Amino acid sequence: MLREFSDGILQRLYPPTCVLCGAQGQGGLDLCAPCLADLPRNRHCCRRCALPLPAELPPGALCGECQRRLPPYAVCYAAFRYEGPLPILST
Ligand SMILES: [Zn+2]
Ligand SMILES: [Zn+2]
Structure with a gap:
């Protein structure tokens, strides 16, 4: 309960703001829905090491x-390709 209260105060003081375009963040994330949808998801990749494939x-x-x-590992998961806005987010 205290955590919810403090989270509510923080949300009011520092509302989620998209780190890419400055719009209002969505779902408690510092990303807006259009920018989140545009992130380069790594859907077509090597099933073992997750390297993006042609x-x-x-x-x-x-x-x-x-x-x-x-x-030497069984599988690797990478949610996104390292391209587009992601290098900006990691700096
Ligand atoms: Zn945005
Ligand atoms: Zn591979």
């Missing part, structure tokens, strides 16, 4: 490096 390769394929030698 469009011509089928879903679930392995990248060239993993075909040559599998990495």
